[in-house]
Amino acid sequence: MPEISGTTRVYALLGDPITQVRAPGLLNPVLARRGTDAVLIPMRVAPADFERVVHGLGQVANLHGLLVTVPHKAAALALADRATDRARLAGSANALRREPDGTWSADTFDGDGFVRGLIAVGQHPRDRRVCVVGAGGAGSAVAVALLDAGVAELRLADTNPDRLETLRERLSVAYPGRVAAAVRPQLADADLAVNATPLGLHPGDPLPFAVTGLPAGSLVADIIMSPAETALLREARRRGLPTHPGEPMLAHQIDSYLTFFGL
Amino acid sequence: MPEISGTTRVYALLGDPITQVRAPGLLNPVLARRGTDAVLIPMRVAPADFERVVHGLGQVANLHGLLVTVPHKAAALALADRATDRARLAGSANALRREPDGTWSADTFDGDGFVRGLIAVGQHPRDRRVCVVGAGGAGSAVAVALLDAGVAELRLADTNPDRLETLRERLSVAYPGRVAAAVRPQLADADLAVNATPLGLHPGDPLPFAVTGLPAGSLVADIIMSPAETALLREARRRGLPTHPGEPMLAHQIDSYLTFFGL
Known part of the structure; x- marks a missing residue:
């Protein structure tokens, strides 16, 4: 697992339910092996709260991106400021990157x-x-x-x-x-x-x-x-x-x- | 460091600046040694965004508490639903626990x-x-x-x-x-x-x-x-x-x- 300190970049995986997600268990060891000072944490967020939580997380300066899973993938695309063609075509996004100007860029890798x-x-x-x-x-x-x-x-x-x-x-x-x-x-x-x-x-x-x-x-x-x-x-x-x-x-x-x- | 999975309880440390904080480096190894499925991550949040971020995090079902450091300790007490006598006397809180009903309880351990x-x-x-x-x-x-x-x-x-x-x-x-x-x-x-x-x-x-x-x-x-x-x-x-x-x-x-x- 990565060492977590005050300099660590934070990524959050939003879903509901959340206990079944595997991305933290797969990605964090890769980050640790590469010596990358970043961590992915799970966040269970209900559909009605998704936009509010993302806007709140958008104010966290060392939070650089989100992964999203069921049931938020369409909502993730909807609140992104820009998206790849494949994400628009799919009508869904599973990754949001926060740009330096505070906007969100979306893509889907599923x-x-x-x-x-x-x-x-x-x-x-x-x-x-x-x-x-x-x-x-x-x-x-x-x-x-x-x-x-x-x-x-x-x-x-x-x-x-x-x-x-x-x-x-x-x-x-x-x-x-x-x-x-x-x-x-x-x-x-x-x-x-x-x-x-x-x-x-x-x-x-x-x-x-x-x-x-x-x-x-x-x-x-x-x-x-x-x-x-x-x-x-x-x-x-x-x-x-x-x-x-x-x-x-x-x-x-x-x-x-x-x-x-x-x- | 703790293994992070979909069942992990999340705690966040809010401050600005954040790179100097030591609590994640001290607390996470203790959690890992105890086998406690929880993690503390840093979040840099500007004073103007503190309340918005806390309200957003309050909608994250597996986020069970916050630590707060400079410059948010008075604001943390102000938005808590209840606080210990010593926190009220100090006029500041450095820990907020989210209760099952969604309210925040504050204390200060500094x-x-x-x-x-x-x-x-x-x-x-x-x-x-x-x-x-x-x-x-x-x-x-x-x-x-x-x-x-x-x-x-x-x-x-x-x-x-x-x-x-x-x-x-x-x-x-x-x-x-x-x-x-x-x-x-x-x-x-x-x-x-x-x-x-x-x-x-x-x-x-x-x-x-x-x-x-x-x-x-x-x-x-x-x-x-x-x-x-x-x-x-x-x-x-x-x-x-x-x-x-x-x-x-x-x-x-x-x-x-x-x-x-x-x-």
Whole structure:
């Protein structure tokens, strides 16, 4: 762990719930090994308080940036003063950097981390038919990165039709002819199905989709990091489907965080 | 250092400047040794932003308390929902605990830490004539603790006559006949002279008082922790006077912090 002193740069990870987050446990040892005088701490912040907390933290001179997770990724983009194209396209941000003039710059690394995590285990998504379940902050970022990585068809699913249609429209403009959307996941011929909903964080959550709808050999991925094997992945494994857990998505973002924050 | 994860309780130390603070370097290793899942991080906050930042941090569910240092100690007491008698008497607080209902409870440990630090090196202040220079947050807390410890006479000095008189009046009611005050420190027959101003934090600061005004054998104490030997202490040492540095005041507060925060 980093030595913390009065000169330490502070970064905070905002989410709700927060106990499941893994970024502090991954990033802080990297900072310590590099001898970087910075620390990442978790902060549980309710949605109604997010903007107020960020504005308060914006007045802390040695707080140089934020990571954000469920359910704040859309709100993080909304309050940023500028954002990358991929963050705007995703409609979500998972990192905010405070500039010297006090403004916030946003980017999202979830999608890039997810795709790099797949590639690292030999599962390049290029030319595949992919179903992304959950059109929230992480799901939209994962969808953008999968399209950038060359998937043949991206099928979005979300129980909220308005949110789903908003994302479908935005992505269809940028990636014409490759984006479909439906409230119920279209799994029958999918090569890859991704859970990007929060379902699985809590014991007793229903499964985000039924793995019985997938063809043999489909890869089932989850972006939830804790538990390491969600009920969805356990069910997929029991039925003989290959699985991909949530941790690689984060592990492949650590370098991007360091670059983004200038650490 | 503590392992930081999503379950870690966060405590923040607010001050301006912040780079000189020593509490994170002292407290975090204690937490790590005890296996306590908590961390103390520094936050530099300007006076104009203090209240806004505290209100923002008050919305962070896993932030359980604050330590405050120069220049926020009076403001910390002012925004607390309740405070100990000694904090009210001192007119300052250096610790705020967030209660489960979201309110803040205040206490000050500076004075108690300072006196315990003196006693630990065989310098009990009982029956001594003491001059405390600086009637701000730390100075007032040190004055209260010295009076509680039985000093014969407490002489307050401060360049701000209003602040000085306010503190003198308050202390005179609680400790009748033992408190004097003057803009210029009355050093000629003092047994102990304490710098409780911020002078000495920065290279080139003027001395808070002239050690040449003290009788032989007077103990010169500083509450500044960094540098470990301030210009005042160096000058006193050169003139053969015994000295007492700032760090013991903090070191003797660590146990109190742990108790106060229920760690």
